[in-house]
Amino acid sequence: MRLRNIPGAREEMLVNPYVIQEPETHRGHWRELFGSDRPLHIEIGMGKGQFLTTLAAQNPEISYLGIEKYASVLLRAVEKQEALALPNLRFLRFDAEDLENIFAEGEVDRIYLNFSDPWPKDRHAKRRLTSTRFLERYSHVLAPTGYVAFKTDNRGLFDFSVEQAQEAGWQLSEVTYDLHHSPYAEGNIMTEYEERFSAQGNPICRFAARMPEQTGN
Numbered sequence: 001m002r003l004r005n006i007p008g009a010r011e012e013m014l015v016n017p018y019v020i021q022e023p024e025t026h027r028g029h030w031r032e033l034f035g036s037d038r039p040l041h042i043e044i045g046m047g048k049g050q051f052l053t054t055l056a057a058q059n060p061e062i063s064y065l066g067i068e069k070y071a072s073v074l075l076r077a078v079e080k081q082e083a084l085a086l087p088n089l090r091f092l093r094f095d096a097e098d099l100e101n102i103f104a105e106g107e108v109d110r111i112y113l114n115f116s117d118p119w120p121k122d123r124h125a126k127r128r129l130t131s132t133r134f135l136e137r138y139s140h141v142l143a144p145t146g147y148v149a150f151k152t153d154n155r156g157l158f159d160f161s162v163e164q165a166q167e168a169g170w171q172l173s174e175v176t177y178d179l180h181h182s183p184y185a186e187g188n189i190m191t192e193y194e195e196r197f198s199a200q201g202n203p204i205c206r207f208a209a210r211m212p213e214q215t216g217n
């Protein structure tokens with residue numbers, strides 16, 4: 001993502017009531033923070049927050065956490081939430097590399113990855129949010145019934161992600177190479193990137209990935 005540094009964004013994210021500080025202290029207690037026993041869905045690499053604010057408004061029975069690495073981007077999502085004041089939506093300025101430090105085993109019910117950075121150079125493949133390295137992290141925080149939902153217009157990244165999921169033994173479903181003209185189009189919520197790239201004529205790829213079956217030993 002092209003990033004324009006916004007002066008004061010970092011400082012604002014340290015005091016804004018919708019941005020959770022010291023997320024490690026909430027590990028294992030996210031449901032208490034939201035004051036409910038509702039499912040917890042997260043988006044990693046949320047960007048400016050259109051997808052998650054829309055979902056949170058539509059589904060008050062689900063708690064949502066948006067995770068974004070950069071304050072200047074997160075600020076835009078926070079501004080949307082300031083207008084909406086949704087009780088079931090909060091944000092973290094956090095690098096998903098350290099996901100297991102903030103979520104306990106099985107604490108997350110769904111992970112959304114939308115238009116994740118492609119990191120095109122081979123030597124950066126491990127940074128892709130769908131690499132086996134990240135899938136391993138997700139497997140530690142996802143509930144057994146949970147899944148990862150991934151969308152991108154980048155065919156190379158999508159093919160890589162399918163390979164990585166299969167290598168890690170994850171089960172893929174709802175696989176489509178043209179989401180907007182597929183049976184899964186109904187109810188699809190567009191992200192900022194999705195609007196931009198589909199307007200340019202790019203088909204959108206999508207899959208859901210479930211963890212390998214637990215053997216119980």
Ligand code: SAM
Nearest residue numbers: 001045046047068069095096114115191192193
């Ligand atoms: N999901 C949004 C959309 O579809 O419009 C934004 C897509 S943008 C290409 C990817 C976003 O992921 C950027 O805002 C970037 O800062 C964030 N990101 C990338 N790696 C991340 C990580 N390890 N942890 C948290 N956020 C990350």
